[in-house]
Amino acid sequence: MKKFIVTILSYLMATFLIMFALDFGYTKVYENAKPRTKFQYFRSLKNKQFDCVFLGSSRVENGIIPTIIKEKTGLETLNMGFQASKLNDIYTILQLLKEYNIQGKRIFIQIDYIYNLKGNSKILQYQMIPFINENEVLNKHFKNNSEDYFGYNYVPFYRYSRNDLKLNFREILLSIAKKKTNAMEGNGYAPKYGTSKNHRLTLPTELEKENVVFDSIIKYIEKNKINATFYCAPFCYHGKNMEFIAKLKNKVPNFYDFSRAVSDEKLFQNSNHLNHDGAIYFTNIFIDQVLLKNNIEE
Amino acid sequence: MLFNSISYLFFLPIVFAIYWMLNARKLKWQNLFLLTASYFFYACWDWRFLFLLMFSTGLDYFTGIKMFEAKSVKLKKFWFFASIFINVGFLGVFKYYNFFIESFEDLLTNFGVTSHFWTLKIILPVGISFYTFHGLSYVIDIYYNRIKPEKNIVDYSLFVSYFPLLVAGPIERATHLLPQIKKKRVFNYENAMEGFYQILWGLFKKLVIADSCAVYANEIFDNHQSMNSISLLLGAVYFSFQIYGDFSGYSDIALGTSKLFGIDLLRNFNYPYFSRDIAEFWRRWHISLSTWFRDYLYIPLGGSKGGMTTKIRNTFIIFLVSGFWHGANWTFIIWGFLNALFFLPLLITNNNRNNISIVAEGKMFPTIKEFFSILLTFTITTFAWIFFRSNTVSQAIEFIKNIFKFNVNGGFQYLTFDRYTIELVFLLLLFLFIEWISRERVHPVFGKFKSLKVIAIITMILIFGVFSEAKEFIYFQF
Known part of the structure; x- marks a missing residue:
C-alpha cells in the first residue's frame, strides 16, 4: 500500500509540475504574442495618448467608428467597447486605462439597460484571464466577478483549462505563428452587417434603486478628474419602455440621449445594434452633436 | 456524481482509504462500507430514487430466496414471473410509458382520431436499465438452477449497487461478481x-x-x-x-x-x-450487454438452433430489443434494426464467426x-x-x-x-x-x-x- 501511495503521489507531483510548466508557457505566449483579441490589443496600447476613448458594450464596439472621427475632427479615437460588457467590465477597463497609462482626454461611456445588469462579460473574461496576475485591477475584477476566482488565481493552468474552447493549444499555436485577426483593425471598431427582421426590444421599466458599481465609476471619475461623458446609443424605434432612458438621464450626470437618434430600421442589424451603415450615420451624428459642438464651446 | 467531476476526485480516495483500513477487520464491514459509499454515490444524483434502487434490490433478493425454497414448480414460477413482471414493470413505467402512449396517440391521429391520454412527467432514474438487468440476470439464473440465492442482504445489495458499475455498467453477472464480493480481498500493488x-x-x-x-x-x-x-x-x-x-x-x-x-x-x-465485420463489432462493443442479450434472450428463444428463419427472427429480436433498451425513441429502434440488417448477410452465409x-x-x-x-x-x-x-x-x-x-x-x-x-x-x-x-x-x-x-x-x-x-x-x- 505504501508503495502505491508513493507512486500515486509522485504522479500527482508530476501533474502539478506539468500544470506549472504549461501555465507558465501559455502565459508567456499570451503576454508576448501579437494581439489576437481585443483585450490584447488594448494592452498593446500602453503609454499611448488618445483624444477620445469610448467605453461600453457591443453597442459601442459596433456603433462608433474612430477612423471617421479622426477624419472629420482630427481627434485620435479609441473604441474600447467589449461584447456583452456590463458596468463591472466598464469600471475595470476604466481603471486599466490608468494602470496601462493609456491616456484619454475625453472618456465616453455608453450606458443604457446595462445600468440594471449585474455580472460581467464572459467574452471579455476569457480575453483577460491570461493576465489575471498582471495587476491589482484585473485580479480584483475576477475576485469580484468570478466564482472560479480561487482556481483561476491559485491553481496553475486552471484558468486555461476552464476556458479551453477559447484559450487552448490551438490558440497558442496561432499566437506563436503570429496569425493575425481583425482585433487591431479600426482602433477597436467591429462592424456588423445586414439587417435582421426582429427589431423588438423591451427595456426595463425601472432603474435599479442602488447601483454600487455605477457609484464606484462616478467616484473614480471624480477622484481621478476624468473628463467623462455618458451617452446612450440608438435603439430601434420599436422598443418598449423607452421611458427608461429618461429615468436614466435623471440619474446619470453629463448624459447625452441618442436612443432615438436613428429612425431608419435598415440601419440596425438588430434591435439594439447598428449595422455598418448605421454606425457611419450615428458616428456622424455624434461628431456633430457632441465632439464638434463641444470643441467649438471649448 | 460524475466520474469526471471534482467531487469524484475527493470521493474516490476517501472511499479507497477507508475501505482498505477496514480490511484488517472483517470482510462484512468492508462490504457494508462499500455499499454505503455506493448508496451515497447514487444519492448524490437524486436521493429520492435511492428508494427505488433499494426496492428493486429487495425484490430480487426476496424472490430469489422464495424461488429457491419453493416446494412446487408452480410456486417457483409464480415468484419468478412476479419478479420479472415488477422489474420490467418499473422499467416500463419510468422509461417506456410515455413512448407507448405518444406512439399510440400518433397512430390514432393517422386514423383521424384525436386523443389525449395521460402522460407522466417523470425523470428517468439514472442507471435503471443497468441495475434492472443485474437483478433480472440474478433471478433468471436462480430460476434455471445455475446459481443459489445469496442469503446475505448486504452482499447481494452490493452486487446490484456497487458504485463503479451502478449507473452505466458493465452489466455484471452474479456468477462473476458475487464470488468476488464474498471473498476476502487483499491489496495488490x-x-x-x-x-x-x-x-x-x-x-x-x-x-x-x-x-x-x-x-x-x-x-x-x-x-x-x-x-x-x-x-x-x-x-x-x-x-x-x-x-x-x-x-x-x-x-x-x-x-x-x-x-x-x-x-x-x-x-x-x-x-x-x-x-x-459487424458480427465482430458486436463481440467487441458493449460486450456485457451483448452477452446479456445472448444468454438471456437469444439462447432462450432458440438461438442458432432450428432453421434459418428462427435464426433470422431471433437476430432481429435481440437487435430490436437492444435498440429499445437504449431509449424510448424510434431512432434507437431503427438503429437496432439497421444493425440486424447489417448482420443478416453474415448470418445467412454462416460467416458471422469468421x-x-x-x-x-x-x-x-x-x-x-x-x-x-x-x-x-x-x-x-x-x-x-x-x-x-x-x-x-x-x-x-x-x-x-x-x-x-x-x-x-x-x-x-x-x-x-x-x-x-x-x-x-x-x-x-x-x-x-x-x-x-x-x-x-x-x-x-x-x-x-x-x-x-x-x-x-x-x-x-x-x-x-x-x-x-x-x-x-x-x-x-x-
Whole structure:
C-alpha cells in the first residue's frame, strides 16, 4: 500500500509540475504574442495618448467608428467597447486605462439597460484571464466577478483549462505563428452587417434603486478628474419602455440621449445594434452633436 | 456524481482509504462500507430514487430466496414471473410509458382520431436499465438452477449497487461478481496500479476524445440544415468517436476504479472500431450487454438452433430489443434494426464467426482486405449511429439525405466556436494510431514505459481535454 501511495503521489507531483510548466508557457505566449483579441490589443496600447476613448458594450464596439472621427475632427479615437460588457467590465477597463497609462482626454461611456445588469462579460473574461496576475485591477475584477476566482488565481493552468474552447493549444499555436485577426483593425471598431427582421426590444421599466458599481465609476471619475461623458446609443424605434432612458438621464450626470437618434430600421442589424451603415450615420451624428459642438464651446 | 467531476476526485480516495483500513477487520464491514459509499454515490444524483434502487434490490433478493425454497414448480414460477413482471414493470413505467402512449396517440391521429391520454412527467432514474438487468440476470439464473440465492442482504445489495458499475455498467453477472464480493480481498500493488492506469486512459478517452468530438458533433447535428456534405460526414464520424470515447472511457474508469478495490469487472470494450465485420463489432462493443442479450434472450428463444428463419427472427429480436433498451425513441429502434440488417448477410452465409482473432495479430499493418473490411464496418456502423444521435427519425433521414446531395460548397466549414470542421481529424488519427498499436493489450498504458506513458497522457489530458463544461456520460440516460 505504501508503495502505491508513493507512486500515486509522485504522479500527482508530476501533474502539478506539468500544470506549472504549461501555465507558465501559455502565459508567456499570451503576454508576448501579437494581439489576437481585443483585450490584447488594448494592452498593446500602453503609454499611448488618445483624444477620445469610448467605453461600453457591443453597442459601442459596433456603433462608433474612430477612423471617421479622426477624419472629420482630427481627434485620435479609441473604441474600447467589449461584447456583452456590463458596468463591472466598464469600471475595470476604466481603471486599466490608468494602470496601462493609456491616456484619454475625453472618456465616453455608453450606458443604457446595462445600468440594471449585474455580472460581467464572459467574452471579455476569457480575453483577460491570461493576465489575471498582471495587476491589482484585473485580479480584483475576477475576485469580484468570478466564482472560479480561487482556481483561476491559485491553481496553475486552471484558468486555461476552464476556458479551453477559447484559450487552448490551438490558440497558442496561432499566437506563436503570429496569425493575425481583425482585433487591431479600426482602433477597436467591429462592424456588423445586414439587417435582421426582429427589431423588438423591451427595456426595463425601472432603474435599479442602488447601483454600487455605477457609484464606484462616478467616484473614480471624480477622484481621478476624468473628463467623462455618458451617452446612450440608438435603439430601434420599436422598443418598449423607452421611458427608461429618461429615468436614466435623471440619474446619470453629463448624459447625452441618442436612443432615438436613428429612425431608419435598415440601419440596425438588430434591435439594439447598428449595422455598418448605421454606425457611419450615428458616428456622424455624434461628431456633430457632441465632439464638434463641444470643441467649438471649448 | 460524475466520474469526471471534482467531487469524484475527493470521493474516490476517501472511499479507497477507508475501505482498505477496514480490511484488517472483517470482510462484512468492508462490504457494508462499500455499499454505503455506493448508496451515497447514487444519492448524490437524486436521493429520492435511492428508494427505488433499494426496492428493486429487495425484490430480487426476496424472490430469489422464495424461488429457491419453493416446494412446487408452480410456486417457483409464480415468484419468478412476479419478479420479472415488477422489474420490467418499473422499467416500463419510468422509461417506456410515455413512448407507448405518444406512439399510440400518433397512430390514432393517422386514423383521424384525436386523443389525449395521460402522460407522466417523470425523470428517468439514472442507471435503471443497468441495475434492472443485474437483478433480472440474478433471478433468471436462480430460476434455471445455475446459481443459489445469496442469503446475505448486504452482499447481494452490493452486487446490484456497487458504485463503479451502478449507473452505466458493465452489466455484471452474479456468477462473476458475487464470488468476488464474498471473498476476502487483499491489496495488490500491481492490480491497483493497473486500475490507476485504466482510470487514466478512460479519462483520456472521455475528456480528450469524447468531449472534443461532442463539441463538433453537437454543432454539426444541431445545425445540419446549413451544413454541407463534408461537414455532415465529419459530424457523423465525430459522433462515432464521441460515443466510443464516452462509453468505453466510462467503462475503463469503472473497471479501473473497481480494480483499486480488488474486484474485477467484466470487460466492456475491445477495440471495436478495428472490427472486420459487424458480427465482430458486436463481440467487441458493449460486450456485457451483448452477452446479456445472448444468454438471456437469444439462447432462450432458440438461438442458432432450428432453421434459418428462427435464426433470422431471433437476430432481429435481440437487435430490436437492444435498440429499445437504449431509449424510448424510434431512432434507437431503427438503429437496432439497421444493425440486424447489417448482420443478416453474415448470418445467412454462416460467416458471422469468421473474425474471432485480433486483426493483424503480431503485425504492424493490416492486409489491404483487412483494411477495407475495417473501413466498411466503420462506415456502416457510423451510418447507424446517425439514427442513434438524431432526436427524431425525420432529422436522421434529412441528415442522410443532405450527405447524399454531395454539396461541397464552402469546403471545410467554419463553426460558431471558431474552428474548421476538419480540425479534430488530426487528434482522432493520433488516437486511432495509439489504439492500433495497443490493440493486443487491454489498454494502451499496459506494457513497457508505463511512467512515460502516464506523463504523456496526463499532459495530453491537460492540453487537449475539454474542462469548460463537465459533460455527462451519454449512457447515463439509458
